Amino acid sequence: MKSHMFLFCVIFISVFSNPIKNDFPIPAGAGLNIFEFLDLYDYTHEEHSVVTEDGYILGLHRITSSPRNRAEGPKPVVFLMHGLESSSMDWVDVGPESALGLMLSDTGYDVWLGNNRGNTWSRNHTSLSVKDKRFWDFSFHEIGKYDLSALIDHILETTRVNNLTYVGHSQGTTAFFALTALKPEYNEKINLMVALAPVAYMDDMTNWVPRLMSNPINNLIIGFGIQSIRFYDILPHIELFTVVGKKICPDGSPLQFLCADIIYAVAGSSPQLNRNLLPVFLSNTPAGTSYRQMMHYVQELRSGHFRAYDYSIIKNRKIYKQSTPPSYNVTNIKAPVALFYSENDVFAAVQDVTRFANDLPNVVSMNKIKYGQFSHLDFLWATDLNEYVNFDVINLINKYNNISADSSNSAGLVLQSSNFILITKLLIINSINYLFL
């Protein structure tokens, strides 16, 4: 704990006093939002606004075509949903060589990227302001029940297909499981669900942050603190992260290890973290969530159940008509589910994933990553993402969409002539950064 505080201090002081002259070349995508990022790599895109049953206005992003595949007309649909404190950017930010969202577009899919309530792209509401405490009164329960159902309906209506492939990372899996347990009719709209680092049962999880928060005394103190300073919006994206990312975290910076260490401290360490892209990652992550969302996870850790939010006995009786919250009915989750998990994941422990898989009625594929130190965020940011995750995921998605292509070929496309313009563009942008920043 103390050492983590120390790291934060060093970083803040370094940014403001700027003791090191910053002339490290930063990667091209740093400082860009998702649309600027897609423009840079020549992917066409759309932004949709989707209103949920309870009034949240969500930003839904769509990649309509890739420089390697400009095909028009109906395509099979994939919907990707990010994890806690993240956004649609998760699926593109490692760039065309290994970002799942971009590779799916290259392969010929109509790719949709969700954003849950409260993150960078989903901070509007028909009647509530983000300053209102009631705006932040949600957890993965509401994200599943209201956000995912509205997003899936909007996608199916727009594309006029009957079903789609859902890919979730972390909280993107939890919310999906809550949705399909609560509203089983959504199972029929899913031809395959791919769960990366799935989180449902949590009692074997080893990460220190939720463990610390789950201690009843800490819990009380933190809760009281949050209430009294009205701090419900946890880690929204502020410019400071982007600035730190660009100044402290690029390749060549003597302090780069600090950036990696902070990510390791919060989300588990791994030699696979793609460090040279740290400035890009920090340009959009963290992206904000509610305090209650984090507490719901802490409750799962403490109870060992996958169940609705615990309001404490008196309020539970009023809301649920029983003293404990009802468990999600996992047998309702009838959509075909493929699980990808790893031994070094401090949020999704292998024991928890296996126990959950045993309860799920329709697991079609269990994939333990063939690299012992693969971590929770490696599912997004690993150097060898294709080898460990993407090729297998894309092959599976192809199979369930009745497409015969073999995704391991698509990596070969990356350096073909159509990329000449792209590479030139990158070189120019890099030199501009180098000269002026």
Ligand SMILES: *[C@@H]1O[C@H](CO)[C@@H](O)[C@H](O)[C@H]1NC(C)=O
């Ligand atoms: C939310 O409101 C802002 C400001 O009015 C607007 O720019 C943005 O597009 C809105 N987001 C969505 C998803 O509609």
Ligand SMILES: *[C@@H]1O[C@H](CO)[C@@H](O)[C@H](O)[C@H]1NC(C)=O
């Ligand atoms: C998905 O939709 C297609 C056509 O729209 C249909 O042929 C297929 O049976 C559906 N698959 C599932 C798993 O529902």
Ligand SMILES: *[C@@H]1O[C@H](CO)[C@@H](O)[C@H](O)[C@H]1NC(C)=O
């Ligand atoms: C859970 O759902 C199944 C059907 O999927 C049903 O048979 C069972 O009774 C439900 N269990 C509970 C506790 O509601």
Ligand SMILES: *[C@@H]1O[C@H](CO)[C@@H](O)[C@H](O)[C@H]1NC(C)=O
């Ligand atoms: C793919 O084909 C199988 C067998 O014909 C069918 O059951 C399934 O629904 C199809 N999937 C899609 C997404 O069309």
